[in-house]
Amino acid sequence: MELVADFLLIAGALGAGFFCFILARRLNRFNDLEKGVGGAVALLSAQVDDLTRTLVAARETNEGSNAVLGDLTGRAEVVAHRLELLMASMHDIPETNPEGQKPKQNEAPRPTDGPMFVRHDRGDSGVRQ
DSSP states (O other): HHHHHHHHHHHHHHHHHHHHHHHHHHHHHHTTTSSSSSHHHHHHHHHHHHHHHHHHHHHHHHHHHHHHHHHHHHHHHHHHHHHHHHHHHHTTTOOOOOOOTOOTTTTTOOOOSEEEEEOOSSSSSTTTO
């Protein structure tokens, strides 16, 4: 009986050793930096670093563009105000005709060379029945 118990104990120890050997090989493949999960983690870590650097660069560019855009908007508002003043001052300038003479107050405007409005007769007056 003691021989059978020793045989079972040796078989259990060999089975546990074989199981540990297989488990160690799988763990090494799992943590392999080129093919396993370790490689995937290393790759994702490198991508996160690249994205962080890109985000920082984009943020700096955005801040610079924002400052330039604010400056240009301010300048555009100043120019728009000056244009409004120029347009308002145009009402104070007296009108002159092409010959450079001021028009008389009661003078009727001269007709242009061609008719101002033209009527086209379509025959059916454009209405469908």
